[in-house]
Amino acid sequence: MFDYTTVPDRRGKDAIAIDIPELNGFVIDDVLKPEFDRLPMWVADMNFVVPTCITDRMSERLAHPSFGYYSVRAEYYEAIANWHRTRHGITDITKDAIGYENGLLGGLVSSLKVLxxxxxxxxxxTPAYIGFTHVLKDNHYDIIGSELIKDADGRWQMDLADMEEKIKMEDIKAAVFCSPHNxxxxxxxxxxxxAAAALFEKYGVTVISDEIWSDLILFGNQHIPFASVSEYAHENTVELYAPSKTFNLAGLVGSYHIIYGKELRNRIEAYEAATSYNHMNVLSMYALMGAYSEEGAAWVDGLLKILEENVRIALEALQAVQGIxxxxxxxxxxxxxxxxxYCAQHHLTLDELLKKGMEVGVLWQDGRPFGGTHTIRLNLASPTQRIEEAFRRLKQHVF
Ligand SMILES: Cc1ncc(COP(=O)(O)O)c(C=O)c1O
Incomplete structure (x- = not known):
């Protein structure tokens, strides 16, 4: 029913994923061998065509060629509340709790400016999404990092003792939490x-919970919204969401917050209103209403199966490489x-390894700005045949 195999030709269509001139410190055209095309596997957007439930709603609005000042439709709020009810089992979202955010990072900065x-x-x-590091630094906040640590099974875990120590020693009152974690x-x-919520409660920390990835949950795991885990979390969390990761709509900009705590919400909304910058685009409203629909939900369910398959292919290939x-x-x-x-065994620097991949069109991403000394971040959101192609090239020419 849905199309997860068409590879959209994004060249010349304003997509940084494919048309970026430089990546990882290399000019792509200088390193890319002519026999290979570009496989965009870095920035967090997808190489799938969006479902027609989105474009239909946008087309319907475009067919009415008038774009004057508008008010947000009741359907917009209902679509969001319904999405969280059916996808995450949350039943208490009222219209008041929902507010538009001009980009999730915009919502994060506004919240911090208030807190x-x-x-x-x-x-x-840490490791941390580079968008967090950038906006926190650019707005002169001091990042107090608490490292996630891998347990014996290689699973990343929060270090609650370290978090507590830092909150106490540094007198921390605000935390940026990423759930699921990028x-x-x-x-x-x-x-x-x-456990995290209890710690934040103990020290009166307000939480900005970035849940932009909450619809992309694999292998039977379950997303639990942070505000739902305790009374304290319910009243003291700014939850940030968007349909952008789920449906590949980052170019339309359409994030939103859910804030249950009335006082917290009023302060943030007053700050945002005063900036006059935080206004939704009418087309982005229609995109969200199209996405957060029954058809959109079915499309996401199908997408998750493809992503799981891509993860399996990637892991099988990578786990066969000693040292990765x-x-x-x-x-x-x-x-x-x-x-x-791997780099030590093959006497390679990470830059050399990144370049080897890029020579054969694998546009992967230097992971060091996220954390670690020899890390690579790899985006698997492409039709499966492109992921297979990437790993064929990596096997033959890189590893
Ligand atoms: C954890 C996380 N938050 C926020 C964003 C960006 O959100 P926005 O484009 O709405 O600012 C991303 C994009 O990759 C992300 O991974």
């Missing part, structure tokens, strides 16, 4: 979320490879 108007310390797990692919379970360490992600479509041993 810590004079700057200050923010707790962040780049490690962890989907935090209830026990872990409750990689865990099966529980969510997202990203792999986070640790190539330290």
């Amino acid at each position: 810590l108007p004079h700057g200050g310390k923010v707790l962040l797990h 780049p490690t692919g962890r989907v935090w379970n209830r026990e872990e979320l409750e 360490s990689v865990e099966q992600p529980e969510g997202t479509y990203m792999l986070f490879l640790d190539c330290k041993e």
